[in-house]
Amino acid sequence: MNDNANDNAPSEETISRLYRETRREEPPLKLDSAVLSTARQAVAKPARSRRWWLAPLAATATVLLTVTVALKVGEEPATTIVPAERMAPAAVEAPQPATQANEIAPAAAPAAAPKRERAAEAQPAAAGAAAKSIGDMRDEAAVVAAPAPAPVAAPAPEAILPPRPRALASPEDSAPELQRAAPAAKAKLAAPAVDQSTLGTAEMSKSPAVWLNEIVALRKQGKEAQARAELQRFRAIYPDAPLPEELKDWLQP
């Protein structure tokens, strides 16, 4: 910077003034239009999307529906095995024939036992609460095949699961006819000919051998009408199952 140049140099105020005199340049009109158009469109969008809440609402409803269905489906097995809950307390009052069934059922219905065990594990408290209220003979016999919940439900375990030697020691209880019938009933269970849709919940939870055993027990107790009704129901479901000698005379025309 030479002195001559500095002498002629404008002051800072002059520079500022000179620059401000140049401030006349404006953006072209096409740019103005483009920017303003974009600005208007940007704020016009919310007006078109006033139903912005529809998407989250639909998503929430879908989630709720899915959860509800999932819960319902999850509850389904517990609902269908409620009879197992009823069976556990009934075993407390189980008479001697139930002990016989205990010897037959493991061979005749091996598949049914785990299912009932699961059901009993799921609701042990409920089984205890209903302990003395139900005395259905069919359920009594079935419960013996599912011993898992019994100790929880019953105050006297020996009443629920009588000792095996005692059951075998009684010639009346051993029911050799029923033991002969057991393999046939087992084969019948494996056969797909049985119409499962006709089975009630209680029937599905027991084997044919156990059922027949109950019917024989009813007849021995003098409950003829109840035994006949049960036999008719049994026949409707297992038309080809062999019957014990004590019941065959009922089928004679």
Place this chain on the structure above:
Amino acid sequence: MEILPDSDEALMLAYAAGDAAAFERLYGRHKGALFRFVLRSLNNRALAEELYQEIWLKVIHARRSYRPAARFATWLYHLASNRLIDHHRQQGKWQPLFDDDEEAACIVAADESAGPERQAAAGELRVRLLDCLGQLPAVQRQVFLLKEEAELTLEEIAINEGCGRETIKSRLRYALEKLRHCMGGWR
């Protein structure tokens, strides 16, 4: 910060709430200064127009996040400065102020109230000033333009540039000295 009715900040908030007319008024207030700021920072008209539009698009898109913690102009030129810095980083070079002298002469309008000789002399001075401005280092030119075009205070420029006030004051002093020297040598 107090929001006065019809202030830039009030207009921006109104636009963010959906008032397109508020934006039109705001745009009208700042379009010239911002355009010149970008044009004289870049020295390329086509590029300046492109970046100028991009800066306004940023304003539009950021309307909902705008908070009037400072003057609207500070925020606007902060967006503009950031965009220019991005561009400079991409280019890695600095271009002359104008593509040619003819374009510079068109930008500087003549003072119609003065006589023909004074008009010519003043016009030459303005052209020379813009030419000298183009020779400044980028950071000094930016500070000068933020003061003269955006009319920001030293504190606002410091916030905008992310520097201390004294740094900005020093840059501005150097910028003016160089301009004085450049124009004095031209005489």
